[in-house]
Structures are given as structure tokens and as C-alpha cells.
Amino acid sequence: MNSKDLFSPLQLGPSTLTNRIVMAPMTRNRAAEGNIPQEMNRLYYEQRASAGLIITEGAQISPQGAGYPFTPGIYNDEQILGWKKITAAVHQKGGHIFIQLWHVGRISHPSLQPDNALPVAPSAIKPDGDAFTYNGPQPFVEPHALEISEINNIVDDYQQATRHALNAGFDGVEIHAANGYLIDQFLRNGSNNRTDEYGGPPENRSRFLLQVLAAVTSVCDSQRVGIRLSPLNSFNSMRDSDPMTLFSYVVQQLKPLKLAYLHVLEGSMSPLPEGDEIFDYKKLAALYDGIYMANHGYDRQSADEAIKSGTADLVSFGIPYIANPDLVERFKADAPLNAPDQASFYGGDETGYTDYPFLSS
Numbered sequence: 570m571n572s573k574d575l576f577s578p579l580q581l582g583p584s585t586l587t588n589r590i591v592m593a594p595m596t597r598n599r600a601a602e603g604n605i606p607q608e609m610n611r612l613y614y615e616q617r618a619s620a621g622l623i624i625t626e627g628a629q630i631s632p633q634g635a636g637y638p639f640t641p642g643i644y645n646d647e648q649i650l651g652w653k654k655i656t657a658a659v660h661q662k663g664g665h666i667f668i669q670l671w672h673v674g675r676i677s678h679p680s681l682q683p684d685n686a687l688p689v690a691p692s693a694i695k696p697d698g699d700a701f702t703y704n705g706p707q708p709f710v711e712p713h714a715l716e717i718s719e720i721n722n723i724v725d726d727y728q729q730a731t732r733h734a735l736n737a738g739f740d741g742v743e744i745h746a747a748n749g750y751l752i753d754q755f756l757r758n759g760s761n762n763r764t765d766e767y768g769g770p771p772e773n774r775s776r777f778l779l780q781v782l783a784a785v786t787s788v789c790d791s792q793r794v795g796i797r798l799s800p801l802n803s804f805n806s807m808r809d810s811d812p813m814t815l816f817s818y819v820v821q822q823l824k825p826l827k828l829a830y831l832h833v834l835e836g837s838m839s840p841l842p843e844g845d846e847i848f849d850y851k852k853l854a855a856l857y858d859g860i861y862m863a864n865h866g867y868d869r870q871s872a873d874e875a876i877k878s879g880t881a882d883l884v885s886f887g888i889p890y891i892a893n894p895d896l897v898e899r900f901k902a903d904a905p906l907n908a909p910d911q912a913s914f915y916g917g918d919e920t921g922y923t924d925y926p927f928l929s930s
């Protein structure tokens with residue numbers, strides 16, 4: 570008999586998670602100057618430590634990887650020190666925490682780049698819309714198409730960031746290959762029209778991702794490396810002409826790597842053009858033989874059903890975790906949830922960050 574539910578433990582590589590409820594990665598733009606994790610970030614994560622697993626907000630692997638103000642990095646000693654306090658606080662409370670490794674690629678702006686350089690991308694294709702800069706919204710620019718030697722340097726940056734993450738006490742790393750950032754820009758052909766071995770068929774467009782995973786798993790047990798994909802998410806001007814073929818290929822390649830998990834954003838954060846909404850996530854999950862983490866619009870009931878039916882092994886929650894530090898306890902008690910305040914999602918101080926009430930208060 571299959572009796573697992575949302576509150577059943579799960580063995581994730583060397584980590585024993587106490588439940589299947591995961592805090593999804595969420596950028597909150599509240600790092601200190603220099604993109605250094607600070608005290609209020611420690612409190613925020615510590616408050617949410619009853620999650621089976623916390624995945625941090627995207628953390629840039631290098632100064633070039635940044636695309637927004639006040640997002641934390643994982644490329645220098647001060648940042649590592651800031652993260653150490655966070656991992657220690659979460660572990661002290663019995664929780665587990667992975668860091669999401671991030672390079673935004675073209676979703677940046679010269680004012681956020683070292684020496685005001687152009688943001689980088691697989692191809693010189695400008696996304697629609699504005700970058701968020703320290704001086705407010707600024708139109709995106711046409712990015713610099715990466716040379717092969719530059720691609721190799723970024724692969725090295727992922728490897729170095731992974732070493733730093735282990736040094737900072739993380740239980741693992743999540744490779745951010747979703748939501749229209751650099752790895753996803755290579756994967757999908759709306760942002761990649763290269764004619765070399767990094768462009769064209771899915772095999773070539775997956776090359777960068779697989780190189781990154783090889784570099785990362787050469788310094789970190791693969792059972793401590795997760796990956797996030799978002800096959801349909803149109804956020805950041807993203808599109809692929811045949812997402813099912815592309816992502817089926819990607820998932821087949823992931824299988825032999827024996828990663829900690831595959832995390833899929835099963836939807837879109839921006840509206841999809843008509844006809845683009847169809848994607849068989851169950852089929853994708855079935856192609857994978859490891860731990861599958863589902864995300865996007867789940868609530869207590871739908872998440873519990875996904876676990877009970879075996880469609881997912883873990884479910885991650887984004888917005889519910891912004892407003893409910895004790896989401897696990899609330900789900901257990903079937904208690905009402907606090908409503909999130911959208912205005913304080915990105916940037917600001919403790920308000921709308923660490924001041925949401927707990928059930929017990």
C-alpha cells in the first residue's frame with residue numbers, strides 16, 4: 570500500500586527531509602550593498618526552516634551573473650560568510666537548504682555589469698521590456714553573443730560557485746536552468762540562433778547545461794545537485810518552437826547523472842500566446858527516474874494529491890512561502906493562510922519580509 574503524503578519524510582541524497590514541502594527559490598532583493606547576505610536574510614530563512622527543504626533565491630555565480638539590484642552573490646568571501654550564518658541558522662532548526670546558482674545572461678543591463686559591459690547571451694537577441702536597475706527600469710539592450718572561450722569561463726564560474734556553496738555549509742546546489750536566464754537562453758531556440766555546436770538541434774542547445782552539470786558534479790556529489798527547468802515559461806521573452814522534444818531530450822540526458830532532483834515549473838509566469846499552453850508535464854516526469862519536484866500554483870490539497878498519486882515526490886511553494894513562514898504547520902493544521910502583499914515582494918526592508926505572523930502568534 571502506498572501511504573505517503575505531503576508530511577512523509579524523504580531521503581534526498583545524504584539529507585533526510587522531514588516532509589515533502591519545499592520553499593521555492595524567490596528573489597527578494599534584500600541583500601546588503603555588495604550583494605552580501607545580511608542579518609534580515611538570516612531571519613527570513615530561519616523562520617521558514619520547517620520546510621522539508623529551502624531553496625534560496627537565485628544567487629549570482631559571478632559579478633557578470635547579476636541582473637537586478639540587491640541580489641546576493643556566491644563569488645566572494647564576504648558573501649560566503651553571510652551565507653554561512655544562514656545555513657547554520659537553518660540547520661540549527663533541523664532544516665535543509667540548497668542554494669540556487671544563477672547567471673541571468675541577457676536579463677541584465679550595462680549599469681549592473683562590471684565596467685558597464687554589455688550583458689552576455691548565446692545570441693545577440695534583445696529581450697522585450699525593461700531591466701530593473703539601481704536607477705529604475707531601463708530598456709534591455711542587445712546582448713553580446715558569447716565566444717566559446719567565454720562560455721568555458723562561465724562553466725568554471727559555476728564550478729567555483731559550487732565550491733563556495735559547499736564551503737558556506739549548503740546541503741546542495743540547484744542549477745537554475747529556468748525562467749529565461751542564461752542556461753534557459755541556450756536551451757530554447759527563441760533566444761539561441763547560434764550556428765556552432767551550441768545552437769541548432771536540442772543536442773547542441775543542451776551542451777552548455779550539460780557542461781555546467783559536469784563541472785559542478787566534479788566538485789560536488791551529484792546527489793547534492795538539483796536542477797530547475799521551466800519548459801513553457803514565457804517570462805523574460807522566452808519561447809521554443811518544440812518544447813516537448815527539447816525538454817524530453819534534456820531529461821533523458823539528466824537521467825544518468827543521478828542528480829538530487831528535477832524541479833519543474835509546470836506553467837508560465839507570463840501569459841502564453843494561444844496554442845502555446847499545451848505541454849505534457851506528466852509525460853516529462855515519467856521520462857525521469859529520479860526525484861521529481863513539482864511547482865506552480867499548488868495548494869495543500871493539490872500538492873497532497875500529487876504526492877499520494879506518485880505524480881511528484883516533492884512540491885515547492887513560492888508565493889505561499891512569502892506570506893507564511895510556518896506553511897508546514899499551517900498545512901498540518903489545515904489552518905488559513907496569510908495573504909501575501911505583492912508591493913513588498915521585491916526590495917525594501919523587514920516589512921513584508923520577516924514580519925508575517927506565525928499561527929502561534
Ligand SMILES: Cc1cc2nc3c(=O)[nH]c(=O)nc-3n(C[C@H](O)[C@H](O)[C@H](O)COP(=O)(O)O)c2cc1C
Nearest residue numbers: 593594595596626627834865866867886887888914
Ligand atoms: C517574488 C518572486 C521571486 C521569484 N524568484 C525566483 C528565483 O529567484 N528563482 C526561480 O527559479 N524562481 C523564482 N520565482 C518563481 C517561484 O520560484 C515559483 O516558481 C513561482 O512563484 C510559482 O510557484 P507558486 O505558484 O507556488 O508561487 C519567483 C517568484 C516570485 C513570486
